[in-house]
Amino acid sequence: MRARKFLGGLALLTACHDPHTDPSARSTAPLASASGSVNRDVLRADEQRRDSAAIGIEALSNRDVEVRRDASRALARIADARAAEQLRLALADEDPIVISWAAYGLGFACRGRELTTVRALVARSASLPSEGPNSPRLVNPIEAVADALGRCASSEAESTLRAWLRGPKPRAEAAALSLGRLASHSGKLEDSTLVALLDAADRPQEPLQNALFPLTRLPALNASSAERTRTLALRLVSAHAPGVEFALRALGRTGDLGAEALGNLAAQRDLEPSLRAQAVRELATRGAAGQKPLWSAFDSALSDLPNDAALQSENYAPIAALIDALFAPILGSPKKLRALAELVIVDTDSATLKRRKVHLRCSAAALLAGSNYLDPRLLACDPAQESQARELAALRVLTRERLRGARKKAYLAKARGEDVLVREAAIERLAEHPELREAYAILAEALNAKPLGVVASAAQLLASYPERAARTLDEDGDAHAAPRPDPSVIQALKDAYAAVSARHSVEIQSSLLDAIGALQILSLKDNANLACTSDNPTLREHAQKTLRLLGEQARHCDEFKPSPAAAVAPTKAREGRSLLTLETDAGALTIQLDPSFAPVAVARVIALAEHGFYDGVIVHRVVPGFVAQFGDPGGDGYGGDDQPPLRCETSPIAFGRGAVGVALSGRDTGSSQLFVTLGRYPHLDGEYAWLGEAGPGWDRVATGDRILHARVSAVP
Numbered sequence: 245m246r247a248r249k250f251l252g253g254l255a256l257l258t259a260c261h262d263p264h265t266d267p268s269a270r271s272t273a274p275l276a277s278a279s280g281s282v283n284r285d286v287l288r289a290d291e292q293r294r295d296s297a298a299i300g301i302e303a304l305s306n307r308d309v310e311v312r313r314d315a316s317r318a319l320a321r322i323a324d325a326r327a328a329e330q331l332r333l334a335l336a337d338e339d340p341i342v343i344s345w346a347a348y349g350l351g352f353a354c355r356g357r358e359l360t361t362v363r364a365l366v367a368r369s370a371s372l373p374s375e376g377p378n379s380p381r382l383v384n385p386i387e388a389v390a391d392a393l394g395r396c397a398s399s400e401a402e403s404t405l406r407a408w409l410r411g412p413k414p415r416a417e418a419a420a421l422s423l424g425r426l427a428s429h430s431g432k433l434e435d436s437t438l439v440a441l442l443d444a445a446d447r448p449q450e451p452l453q454n455a456l457f458p459l460t461r462l463p464a465l466n467a468s469s470a471e472r473t474r475t476l477a478l479r480l481v482s483a484h485a486p487g488v489e490f491a492l493r494a495l496g497r498t499g500d501l502g503a504e505a506l507g508n509l510a511a512q513r514d515l516e517p518s519l520r521a522q523a524v525r526e527l528a529t530r531g532a533a534g535q536k537p538l539w540s541a542f543d544s545a546l547s548d549l550p551n552d553a554a555l556q557s558e559n560y561a562p563i564a565a566l567i568d569a570l571f572a573p574i575l576g577s578p579k580k581l582r583a584l585a586e587l588v589i590v591d592t593d594s595a596t597l598k599r600r601k602v603h604l605r606c607s608a609a610a611l612l613a614g615s616n617y618l619d620p621r622l623l624a625c626d627p628a629q630e631s632q633a634r635e636l637a638a639l640r641v642l643t644r645e646r647l648r649g650a651r652k653k654a655y656l657a658k659a660r661g662e663d664v665l666v667r668e669a670a671i672e673r674l675a676e677h678p679e680l681r682e683a684y685a686i687l688a689e690a691l692n693a694k695p696l697g698v699v700a701s702a703a704q705l706l707a708s709y710p711e712r713a714a715r716t717l718d719e720d721g722d723a724h725a726a727p728r729p730d731p732s733v734i735q736a737l738k739d740a741y742a743a744v745s746a747r748h749s750v751e752i753q754s755s756l757l758d759a760i761g762a763l764q765i766l767s768l769k770d771n772a773n774l775a776c777t778s779d780n781p782t783l784r785e786h787a788q789k790t791l792r793l794l795g796e797q798a799r800h801c802d803e804f805k806p807s808p809a810a811a812v813a814p815t816k817a818r819e820g821r822s823l824l825t826l827e828t829d830a831g832a833l834t835i836q837l838d839p840s841f842a843p844v845a846v847a848r849v850i851a852l853a854e855h856g857f858y859d860g861v862i863v864h865r866v867v868p869g870f871v872a873q874f875g876d877p878g879g880d881g882y883g884g885d886d887q888p889p890l891r892c893e894t895s896p897i898a899f900g901r902g903a904v905g906v907a908l909s910g911r912d913t914g915s916s917q918l919f920v921t922l923g924r925y926p927h928l929d930g931e932y933a934w935l936g937e938a939g940p941g942w943d944r945v946a947t948g949d950r951i952l953h954a955r956v957s958a959v960p
Contacts, residue, residue, distance in 0.1 A: 296322045297326060301330075317895075320345045328353035331353065344383060347392045387414075391929070394429070406437045420452050426458070431463070445487075455490075456473070463497070465497045506524075510545065521564075540576070543577050546577075555600050563604070584608035594829070596946065622638060636665065656686070664880055667701075672701055675709055691736035697878060704755050715730045737760060778804065780912050822836075824853055825956075828863070841895040842933040846935055848887070858954035859952065863947065875915070881917070892912055892933060899924075899925065899929050906919075
């Protein structure tokens with residue numbers, strides 16, 4: 245869940261699983277002793293090494309249920325072909341936790357073996373109760389089976405889940421959530437499934453509160469489903485019914501009338517702030533089509549200028565979401581924009597209040613400025629001498645027209661400046677400006693920069709727009725069909741890959757590999773060949789894509805040999821839960837860290853906090869009503885603690901409001917960045933390592949709030 249990778253309507257999530265490892269690889273450490281007992285520490289090490297071959301039947305059939313649980317958990321997190329075979333055996337276990345882990349892993353290992361997996365899951369579900377004893381955190385077995393069916397995403401799985409909607413309520417609610425998973429994987433649902441979901445949500449007795457969730461995972465609905473969904477969703481929102489958040493999000497899939505309804509909801513002051521912010525976000529995903537209702541909501545919501553109390557409360561979230569979602573031309577009240585741009589900042593304002601006022605002032609000023617990047621109101625939006633907010637707002641205005649003359653000179657100053665976030669934003673804007681002939685030079689310089697985010701921004705731009713690496717453009721500003729990368733860009737890519745490889749940044753290495761492939765630089769093929777043998781699945785995935793772009797169409801990078809046991813750094817997990825207290829600009833915030841399911845990640849977070857790593861770090865990303873994210877010292881979402889990336893420790897756990905997880909940009913890429921959920925988003929379930937629960941107050945946090953000090957204490 246990196247800042248630059250996550251969202252797009254909250255949809256771009258990378259599963260923390262990879263179904264490909266070398267089944268012939270064997271552990272060098274003994275799993276079972278001569279007496280037949282199983283070493284649980286070795287099992288945990290095998291999990292970290294992704295060595296399914298080391299986990300034999302003696303572990304899955306052990307009399308000690310804790311051993312069987314450890315073995316099934318390890319196999320579920322490995323989820324390769326051999327693990328799938330073992331997990332089908334574990335599915336027959338009588339322990340509900342073993343069954344849950346087995347089903348969870350089978351869901352991730354389902355691709356290519358859908359028929360056998362779905363039939364095994366359905367057969368096992370027949371003898372499972374809808375509810376049953378379980379771990380306080382893990383979902384129960386029937387929920388795990390339902391989730392696995394959704395991950396399989398076959399027509400047989402869909403028909404099974406559709407039938408479950410008419411069954412006992414716990415099973416039906418699980419089926420509804422799983423159909424959302426299926427919709428995310430396949431991008432569609434059968435018409436009969438849509439009808440069944442709407443019927444389930446519209447029951448007079450015991451309606452399913454999860455029934456509208458699958459609709460939120462679809463790009464749009466057909467006309468008949470859209471009309472019924474809109475009517476039903478508005479009724480549920482009006483009644484503040486359970487599952488209201490799904491009803492609100494479903495409105496965004498119901499066309500222009502749904503957009504108009506969302507605009508009205510965004511301005512309703514009796515609706516809780518997080519839901520108003522969600523309404524704004526749904527409209528923002530519609531692009532230009534959402535602007536008219538957004539501007540209408542802006543005019544209605546800001547009948548009065550927000551006072552300091554509102555700006556320091558949860559009510560700031562929908563205001564900030566609105567001002568961020570609006571873009572030119574202005575379709576609302578310029579007077580209200582001017583009032584925001586002239587919010588009074590006084591010396592007695594807290595750091596958080598000043599930051600929020602500056603955000604609103606600069607965003608409003610940027611809208612009012614049109615294309616005048618020297619507009620006096622814009623230049624005065626932040627009274628501070630050095631202001632990142634002001635520079636970012638000016639950049640938005642600057643790039644609204646073609647970059648020529650003085651405008652180009654001003655742009656180049658930002659693209660080569662010292663402020664990392666401004667520089668990254670300027671590089672991203674190159675996508676919109678093919679007329680800028682200096683693009684190749686800007687990108688070469690950026691690839692040689694020290695900040696990882698600057699390097700990543702350049703690599704991602706090159707991967708999407710390889711023509712920007714060429715020196716020669718035609719007179720109309722369009723790149724030639726087959727641009728030749730400038731030698732300076734090729735050399736910069738080579739140097740950047742070598743530098744980034746030493747810093748354990750899989751995300752940036754992957755971006756550089758994408759750029760090498762897009763530019764078809766055969767001289768850098770060795771980098772891709774080496775990455776193809778990595779033990780990191782994300783790096784292997786990008787290496788395979790690059791090698792195929794370089795001419796090896798049949799190349800596969802989906803096998804690796806697990807590292808020796810000695811290569812796995814031992815991690816001493818803390819016993820019991822720990823309280824992480826963060827003193828921030830927005831007040832004291834807490835997280836209860838629970839090592840039960842992600843002991844390695846929790847141990848790292850605790851160690852980092854005790855060594856002062858989080859002191860001074862900002863909350864670099866807040867999406868009101870969705871997520872708050874922190875843990876990058878650079879503040880742009882690309883950095884971490886520079887240690888080797890964490891292995892994913894995902895679990896079949898629901899991410900409810902206030903859940904804490906490890907941010908990712910692919911499998912096994914976790915580091916120091918954590919996120920706190922500000923609402924219920926089931927598409928996160930099982931995709932990230934769950935570390936614990938956040939205390940109250942996280943809704944008050946805004947982007948840029950600083951962590952002054954972090955401390956760890958034991959939970960009584």
